[in-house]
Structure formats: structure tokens, C-alpha cells
Amino acid sequence: MSGIFHVFDATFSAPLEAITRDPLDEFPKELEFEYARKIGSKQLVGAADKILRKNVSPAELAEIESQVEELNAAYRDVGRGDRYTLRYDPDKGTSLLLNGDVLHEVPGEDFHRIYFSIWLGPESPFDLRPQS
Numbered sequence: 001m002s003g004i005f006h007v008f009d010a011t012f013s014a015p016l017e018a019i020t021r022d023p024l025d026e027f028p029k030e031l032e033f034e035y036a037r038k039i040g041s042k043q044l045v046g047a048a049d050k051i052l053r054k055n056v057s058p059a060e061l062a063e064i065e066s067q068v069e070e071l072n073a074a075y076r077d078v079g080r081g082d083r084y085t086l087r088y089d090p091d092k093g094t095s096l097l098l099n100g101d102v103l104h105e106v107p108g109e110d111f112h113r114i115y116f117s118i119w120l121g122p123e124s125p126f127d128l129r130p131q132s
Contacts, residue, residue, distance in 0.1 A: 005037075006036045007039070008036060009034045010033050011030075014032040019076060024112075026090055026109055027086050028087075029116075030086065030088070032088045034073055035078045038079045039078050041078070045075050052117070055118065058116060064114050064115065068115065071096055073104075083098070084096065084097070084101075085098075093109075093111065093114075094112045
């Protein structure tokens, strides 16, 4: 038996002037995920890795492989109501937060552009890109 069940709600936030631009461009942004159920960190990491490997070339993935491994190690199990936030600040890089607490930071634009493509890239199954 198969079915669909609610896993998370996602919110994309960016400056108003950036909304019409490519969501992977260089500007501050946040993706926040509020979870509706318990999910283990291995599941979260596995799902993200699967989509990342599908969305980017092996060469792009090789550029950020060590940073992805470090970020993946920072993920924790979540329960109903927990919130993961991926925040990009052009001056600081990408931050992973759990319920507002910073778990890990990755400097650089290349990481942000590639990693955020999981949710904001043209091949993303989530279609979180701003609608025109």
C-alpha cells in the first residue's frame, strides 16, 4: 500500500528586490523547513544527497564534497515542530540552524549555489523556486 503523507512545510525568504532573480544568485536568503513528523538525520542526509547527485555534475559535486560531508555530520534527528534553516549571507556563507541554533557554517558562494540547488534548482522535485 502506498500513500502520501505530510513531512515538512518549507518557506523561502529573500529580499523583495531579489524575488524575480534566479534563486541561486548571490543575495541573502533562507530556506526554513518545519517538520510534521519524526525523521532521523540519516534519512534527511540521504534524501538531500540523492537529489544533489541528480541535480549537479560530478565535477560540481567534487568542488564541495568535503563541505557537504561536514554539513551532513552536523544534521540531527528532528521531531514534530522542529525547524531546520539553511541561511545564506554573501558575507558569511551558508549556515545550518536547528531551531535557531547554528550547527555548522560553510564559507563561500560556490557551496551555497550548488547545495541550495537541492530545493531551488531547475531540476528540484520540490519546486520551491519563486513563481513569476
